[in-house]
Every structure is written in structure tokens, then in C-alpha cells.
Amino acid sequence: MNRKRIIDLRxxxxTRPTADMIEAMSRAELGDDFFRDDPTVLAFEEEAADLLGMEAAMLVISGTMxxxxxxxxxxxxxxxxxxxxxxxxxxxxSGWPAAIAGLTAKPVHGVAGKIGVDALKQAIAETQMRLSAPPSLLCLENTHNAAGGRVTDPSHLAELADVAHARGxxxxxxxxxxxxxxxxLGRPVRDFMRNVDTxxxxxxxxxxxxxxxxxxGSADAVQAARRWRQVIGGGMRQAGVIAAAGRVALKSMVERLAVDHENARLLATRLRDAGLEVDVEAVETNMMFLKVPNGFDQHLFQSELRASGIVITPPKSGRIRLVTHREVSTSDIVFCSGIIGRAFDLAQRQKVCADADTTTAEVVY
Ligand SMILES: Cc1ncc(COP(=O)(O)O)c(C=O)c1O
Incomplete structure (x- = not known):
């Protein structure tokens, strides 16, 4: 079957596993990870811990877990x-802090995904009041997804962690x-782990x-996490099939992320140059946002793109997130930007026509 090429920017x-990963998965030496008998898992966890500069590491199924x-x-x-x-x-x-961990969130608004030092101090002070749930944890995120893949540099992370640790x-x-x-940032990943517990x-x-x-994290923290992984049903057996692909990823997929970043920037630049509202300077990694006007015909926009094999997510809070990755090439970006520009124009003109119709209707009735 001749499957139409899809450019998926959702x-x-x-991204699907590479041929090298599938090969490694099929050849992996396996054992039962419950007994810590899977050599591929053990090797992978050691390599991951080394790379991060942490004492220990553990494979889990998902980021959420x-x-x-x-x-x-x-x-x-x-x-x-x-x-x-x-x-x-x-x-x-999906609300696990309340549903499973029994934690109350103290949300703090950041700028470009970064919590400020003063804002953190204030949030800690507020949660330390007698009627509040006492603070036990600061959760940071890097890169920050909802901010559009924005990066927090290691020194800011370390400063926030210092403030938290100084208050227990x-x-x-x-x-x-x-x-x-x-x-x-061209920095080793371990630089981002300074002062981080997990x-x-x-x-x-x-x-x-x-x-x-x-x-x-530390050996103790990872041991505790291992017990909790078991509690929530995340214990695994011949998990070397997953770890084998992970080993390939750590060896061969990290440096190439730079290409995804260049492609995101290229897409943002081309869309801005086509007259769309895009903040190119905010594109630091593999994500960009496209602002959409109120009443923009998103269904038309999405179906126009789909007809050309381009898949996107619907707008959220007035913007559409476009994400680049290994399965989107630079020539895909060049192709996409033209189609996105034209479809955007069409969806915007549709809105203008709809507005004109509504105005007429109001005059008549
Ligand atoms: C910043 C961030 N953290 C955690 C997750 C959760 O990862 P998973 O989908 O593997 O549970 C995601 C997923 O998109 C994410 O963007």
C-alpha cells in the first residue's frame, strides 16, 4: 500500500523507534527485573545515572509515572x-498529586516557564502559615512544555533549589x-542536576x-521510588526490551536534537515572514506557538492541512503549538510553512466573511 506521507506536528x-532501536530490542539479553536480573536494564540504569551525574537511576514506563x-x-x-x-x-x-499522593498544589506563575526566586520565597512563606498544608516539595520543569519548550539555565535551577533546601x-x-x-545551551545534562533531589x-x-x-537521584531516593513503582503496579519483568532502545537513544539521539531546534526556528521564521503572528525569539528548542485570532475557523484550518498530510493539534488559549522531531525533515518544514501560511489565510478570511454575515443578520433582525 502506498501510504500518504504524514507530517505530524502535534x-x-x-516519533517511532529507529531501526537500530528495534534491532537492539530484538537482540537484548533479558532477565527478570523484579530480581534485578535483567542485564540490559542494569546496564541502562547505570549509564543513565552516570550521564546525569546522579547516584542511581530506574527505568519507568512513562514520564507521569x-x-x-x-x-x-x-x-x-x-x-x-x-x-x-x-x-x-x-x-x-490527570490530578495524581491530589488523587494519589495526597498533595496540595501551590501554583506559582512563572515567566517563560521559570519561577522567580522572590516568587518562590513568597510561595514558601505562604505555605508555611499555620492554616496551610506545609510545603515539602518544589517541582521544576525543564524544558517547560506549556511555555513552548523554554529552557531554564542550570544556575537559575540551582538558585531555586538552594532556596527550597534552605527551608527544608x-x-x-x-x-x-x-x-x-x-x-x-550546549551544556552537559549533569549541569542541570546540581542540587536536585530527584x-x-x-x-x-x-x-x-x-x-x-x-x-x-540518590541511591536512597531511587530505592524509595522503586518501592512506590511496585505499589502503583509499575514493576516490570523482562524490561530489557525497553532499556535496549533506551541505550541506543542515549548514545545516538541526543546530539541530533539540535536539528529539531533548528527546524522549529526555521518554521517560526518562515511563518512570521508570511505574516503570521509568531514570536521567533521565544523558540529555544523544538516547539513554537502560532497565535490565532478570535473566531478563527480552526476546523477549516485543520482540514486544509490534513488534505496536504499535515497534522496539528487544535488551538488552546488562542494559540497552536507546533512541535518538530526526528520524523520531520528540513524539507518538510519548507513544504509545511507554505501550506500552513495559505491555510491560515483561508481560515482567517472565512472568519471575516462569517463576521460580515453576522453583521448583516443583526441589521436585518
Ligand atoms: C514536561 C512533561 N512532563 C511529563 C510528561 C509526561 O510524560 P508521559 O507522557 O511519558 O507520561 C510530559 C509529556 O508530554 C511532559 O511534556
Missing amino acids: SDTV GNLVCALSLSPRGSSFIVEANAHIQINE IKVHLDGARIFNAAVA TTFCLSKGLSCALGAVVA
Whole structure:
């Protein structure tokens, strides 16, 4: 069957495993991870911990599971956690902090996904009042997804972590896309881990694995997370099939993220040059936002794009997030930008016509 080529800009999670990964998965030496007998898992966890400069690491199924088991390990029920108001944990993880971990969120609005030092101090002071749930955890996110893949530099992360630690609060870094941050700043990933108690990163996003994420921290923290992983049904057996692809990802998929970043910037620049509202300077990694006007005909926009094989998510809060990844090439970007520009124009003109119709209707009736 001659399948039409699809250019999928919804997320970097759509990336499929590479031929090398599938080969590694099929050849992986396996054992039962419950007994810590799977050599591929053991090797992968050691390599991941080394790369992050952490004492220990553990494979989990997803980023959400990683964040959850870290929070369960660091924070007692009935306490509160401080989190950027639009962080993934706060808005996109189906409410596990309340539903499972017994935590109350103290959301703090950041700028470009970054919590300010004074805002953090104030949030801590507010949660330390007698009628509040006492703060036990600060959750940071890098890159920040809802802010459009924005990067927080290691020194700001370390400063926030210092403020938290000085007040007896632990720090978890949701680093689902931490390798994008590291590549964007040209810094080793371990630089982002200074002062962090636990972290999670994802294998299944820009790194192209089919599934998997990693939790890392001190040996004690990872041991506690391992117990919580078992509690929530996340224990695995021959998990080397996942870890084998993870090993390939850590060796060969990190540096190439720079191409995704260049492509996101190219797409943003071309759309801006075509007259669309895009903040090119805000594109730091593999995501960009396209602003849409009120009443914009998004159904027409999406169906026009789909007819050319381009898939996007619908607008949220007046903007559409477009994400680049390994399965979108630079020539795809050049092709896409022309189509997106024309479809946007059409969807906008449709709105103008609809507005004109409404005005007439109001005059008549
Ligand atoms: C910043 C961030 N953290 C965590 C996650 C959760 O990862 P998963 O989908 O593997 O549960 C995502 C997923 O998009 C994310 O963007």
C-alpha cells in the first residue's frame, strides 16, 4: 500500500523507534527485573545515572509515572508542593498529586516557564502559615512544555533549589525534555542536576523510543521510588526490551536534537515572514506557538492541512503549538510553512466573511 506521507506536528511523542532501536530490542539479553536480573536494564540504569551525574537511576514506563513515584518518595501526604502554574504536573497529569499522593498544589506563575526566586520565597512563606498544608516539595520543569519548550539555565535551577533546601523543602525536576535543554545551551545534562533531589526524563519524546522514562537521584531516593513503582503496579519483568532502545537513544539521539531546534526556528521564521503572528525569539528548542485570532475557523484550518498530510493539534488559549522531531525533515518544514501560511489565510478570511454575515443578520433582525 502506498501510504500518504504524514507530517505530524502535534508532538515529539509521535516519533517511532529507529531501526537500530528495534534491532537492539530484538537482540537484548533479558532477565527478570523484579530480581534485578535483567542485564540490559542494569546496564541502562547505570549509564543513565552516570550521564546525569546522579547516584542511581530506574527505568519507568512513562514520564507521569516517574514524576509520581518521585513525589511519593519525597513528600508526605497532607503536605503541599510548589509548582509553576502551567507545569505538566499541575495541568496535564490527570490530578495524581491530589488523587494519589495526597498533595496540595501551590501554583506559582512563572515567566517563560521559570519561577522567580522572590516568587518562590513568597510561595514558601505562604505555605508555611499555620492554616496551610506545609510545603515539602518544589517541582521544576525543564524544558517547560506549556511555555513552548523554554529552557531554564542550570544556575537559575540551582538558585531555586538552594532556596527550597534552605527551608527544608526537597526538589524534583521534571526533565521530560532535559536533553533538549542541554543541547540548546550546549551544556552537559549533569549541569542541570546540581542540587536536585530527584529527576525524571523521557525516552519517548525527542529521543524517539516507543516508551519509557527514567527516574534518578540518590541511591536512597531511587530505592524509595522503586518501592512506590511496585505499589502503583509499575514493576516490570523482562524490561530489557525497553532499556535496549533506551541505550541506543542515549548514545545516538541526543546530539541530533539540535536539528529539531533548528527546524522549529526555521518554521517560526518562515511563518512570521508570511505574516503570521509568531514570536521567533521565544523558540529555544523544538516547539513554537502560532497565535490565532478570535473566531478563527480552526476546523477549516485543520482540514486544509490534513488534505496536504499535515497534522496539528487544535488551538488552546488562542494559540497552536507546533512541535518538530526526528520524523520531520528540513524539507518538510519548507513544504509545511507554505501550506500552513495559505491555510491560515483561508481560515482567517472565512472568519471575516462569517463576521460580515453576522453583521448583516443583526441589521436585518
Ligand atoms: C514536561 C512533561 N512532563 C511529563 C510528561 C509526561 O510524560 P508521559 O507522557 O511519558 O507520561 C510530559 C509529556 O508530554 C511532559 O511534556
